Amino acid sequence: MGITHRGTTRRVRAALSAAVVICAVTAAVPAAATAAANATDAVRGPTVAVGGLDVGVERISVATDEGYGAASITPDGRSVVFRSLKDVAGSGGNEVYVHDRSAGRTRTEPIVEGWTPAISGDGRQVAATTPAQGMSTQRIRQHSLDLGILPFGCGRCNEPSLSADGRHLAFGVVDYISHNRRVLVADRDGGYQTIAYLGSGAPARPSISGDGRHVAYQDRAYQKEGVYLWDRTTGxxxxxxxxxxxxxxxxxxxxxxxxxxxxxxxxTYVHDVASGTTQRVPDVKGVAIDPTGRHLLYAPHGTGGPSLVLRDLRTGTDKTVSDQPATAEVDSVSADGRDVVFQSAADGIVPGDTNGKPDVFVRRLF
Known part of the structure; x- marks a missing residue:
């Protein structure tokens, strides 16, 4: 069942254009790719053993003299992508890192970005927006460990969102002449589809489902303001x-x-696509939702309580993620709400955090 809010359903013709290569990466890290990687021991705060697992918080930033942020986590909680807040000399952007929590290692991706980097659900591919020269001010770069930076035939592209296996990439592009925005989905098997033409250049914030079937996006054009959902199967x-x-x-x-x-x-509103019903969560700012759609990460309005809270939408129960100032991005909650990645400049989350700059943390809740 589709979205039922005052909406009409319109068919969008898929237009194929220049081929885009999107390749997966190997699970192992080859020597060439790890030359710039940093082995790192995660710094842990107080933990409690629950069912054989350590429930607590760990800092995964790779250095103590830089700030880090814009982090996302894979559904299985194993891999975290994040960026440095320090400008890379001569690039105009920031370094991107992927931390493997199981191996306890962090690798540096040879790409720079100006927006939140995206990671595929299997943790094998990273995409990020990077400054570009010439007429195009931005472009999306994708990187695989065995093939390096992959070609992407698109100028003025940004806002990447990857499917679980990395086959499909949703993104926005601003037309050079009209300055209006389009939303597209690239397929690693070749070509891409334009799924929406928007009447303004405002961010569309596309978000793709793990199987690549659905893409949600927003339109800020006059009299069209709202959120839309595209269905690949029905077109x-x-x-x-x-x-x-x-x-x-x-x-x-x-x-x-x-x-x-x-x-x-x-x-904040959570819309159920199948039933067409919408759940209202009053007086909070939704930040992310877990892959199953059951757990909502939100920031309460006001300053009198915790900064990040995870709510079980089925039971209505809340768990505090951070009681100190903190922020988070989309894709920051692993499946079933077990892990939440966030960034904070607070110095009391884990012992010995004295750099006075934002760091990336993962809290395991159960």
Whole structure:
């Protein structure tokens, strides 16, 4: 069942264009790719053993003299992608890192980015927006460990979102002449589809499901403001989703494609695609949703309590992720709400954190 909020459904013709190569990476890290990688021992805070697992928090940043942020985690909780907040000399951007929590190692990706980097669900591919020279001010770079930086035939591209196996990449592109934005999905088997033409150049924030079937995005054009959902199988787009003020901004589509999280006014809404019903979470800012669509990470409005909270949408119970100032991005919750990755400049989250700069942390909740 599609989105039912005051929406109409329209068929969007898929247009094939220049081929895009999207390759997966091997699970092992070859020597050439690890030359710049840093082995790192995660710094852990207080932990409690629950069912054989350490429940607590760890810092995964790779150095103590830089700031880090914009982190996302894979559904299995094993891999975390994040970026340095320090400009790379001569590049105009920031380094991207992928931390393997099982191996306890961090590798440096030879790409720079100006937006939140994306990681495929299997943790084998990274995409990020990087500054480009010439007429195009931005482009998306993808990197695999065995093939290096992959060619991507697109200028003025940004906002990457990867499917679970890395086959499909959703992204936005601003037309050079009209300055309006399009939303596209690239297929590693060749070609790409334009799934939406938007009437403004405002961010579309595309979010793709793990199987690549659905893409949620927002449109900020006059009288079209709202959130929309594209379905590859039916070739249709449904929407808009919107709040009481007929305005909505997208947070994230769950990995299973079943839930769409969006903001409207001071509230957060979680829309169930199958039933067409919407759950309102009042007076909070939704930040991310776990791959199953059951757990919502949110930031309470106001400053009197924790900065990040994870809510079980089925039971209504809350768990504090951080009681100190902290922020998080989309794709920051692993499956079933077990792990949450976030960034904070607070110095009391783990012992010995005295650099006075933002770091990346993972909290295991159970």
């Amino acid at each position: 249709t787009t449904s929407g808009p989703l919107e709040g009481p003020d007929t305005y909505a901004s997208l947070v994230q589509l769950s990995d299973d494609g079943g839930k769409v999280v969006y903001l409207s006014g001071s509230d």
